[in-house]
Amino acid sequence: MLADSTCDLSPEQLRFSGIQTMPIRIHHGGQEFENSELTPQQMLDRVRASGQPAVTHAPNHEEYLGLYRRVLENADSAIHITTSRDLTGTYAAAVRAAGELGGRVQVVDSRYASYALGAQALRAARWADQGADVMQIVSRLGELQSQMLFLFAVERLEFLRINGRIGPAAAFVGNLLGLNPLIELRSGQMMSAGRARGQKAVLRELSKYALEQQQTRQGPVEVTCVYTAGGDQGAALLRQELTYLHARDGGIHPLGAGITANAGPAYGLLMMPAE
Known part of the structure; x- marks a missing residue:
């Protein structure tokens, strides 16, 4: 495999x-790195300091x-x-x-x-x-x-702006208002799943979305809370929030430098059928 x-x-x-x-490999700032060569925090710091996107290459x-x-x-x-x-x-x-x-x-x-x-x-x-x-x-x-859900909340909009997902004006206004977009990766596309203002609202909206998705699935599910650099506290709180789902607990799992470079600090969940 x-x-x-x-x-x-x-x-x-x-x-x-x-x-x-x-x-x-990840290309950034004229340099090339293997995905495991930089920690997620190091990649986060590089993208934030330069304002330049990181790009993966086969x-x-x-x-x-x-x-x-x-x-x-x-x-x-x-x-x-x-x-x-x-x-x-x-x-x-x-x-x-x-x-x-x-x-x-x-x-x-x-x-x-x-x-x-x-x-x-x-x-x-x-x-x-x-x-x-x-x-x-x-x-x-x-x-x-077809039965998976990969959903996360972005803590700041600057990384979506750097990677061309949103415009500078939208990023400025969103950060000013404290808005956190909820993003679902589905069928190869990053899709908006809503937005919330403040961590309590984010946790509530993530949990609500997860429950709605769980109800469309047959059989038990497993839920793993995930996070990029800077999102570990949010993932721990989300895990507590999701206990009412009565899903199999997949624990908390860190995400790597590649997705960190695109999303910045973020946390969310992966739902899939339990075995």
């Missing part, structure tokens, strides 16, 4: 699951082929789960490389990013350990994606 390194899985999760990662063709061939030395086939094709070019690059290997590597668009990608990879690795074949896993991933 392979995943983009922006999957934001911990070293322990990677070691335990056996998932291997494709190193994704590895070159030979790097894809090299990793795939190493994996296939010990396996008949492999699955690579990538960040959404609508957010980066990693899916297209992976498909081109996999096309040279006779169908032994299946590339799956996660339709998400960050830990919503990582959680899919963990499930896929578990299914493989349980004896599922490649096409069964690919089919199950499609079903899982």
Whole structure:
């Protein structure tokens, strides 16, 4: 099992699951970094100080082929789960490389990013350990994606402005009024899920949205609270707020430098069917 390194899985999760990662690079200020080379806080500080966006780039063709061939030395086939094709070019690059290997590597668009990608990879690795074949896993991933919710609240608007998500005037007025946008990553797109003013209102709106989404799903769900650099306190409060959902508690999970560079300080949740 392979995943983009922006999957934001911990070293322990990677070691335990056996998932291997494709190193994704982040370009900022004329320099190039691997996703794990800078801490989320360091990336946050760089973007804030420069006012310049950070951009992720796929590895070159030979790097894809090299990793795939190493994996296939010990396996008949492999699955690579990538960040959404609508957010980066990693899916297209992976498909081109996999096309040279006779169908032994299946590339799956996660339709998400960050830990919503990582959680899919963990499930896929578990299914493989349980004896599922490649096409069964690919089919199950499609079903899982349709039942996921990745929702977060942005604490300040400056990072959305830097990354071109909103204009300077909207960012100025929003910050002046203390507005926090709620953003859902769905089907590869960052979509507005509302806005709130102040942390209490943010927690209330996130919880309300999560409950509405839970009621549309069949069966029990698992909820993991997530955060970028600076959002850890909000994630802890959100976890307490969500206890009334009676969902399986997935704990609190930090997100990496890539999503931090785009969202700035933020916290939210990942909801998915429980196993």
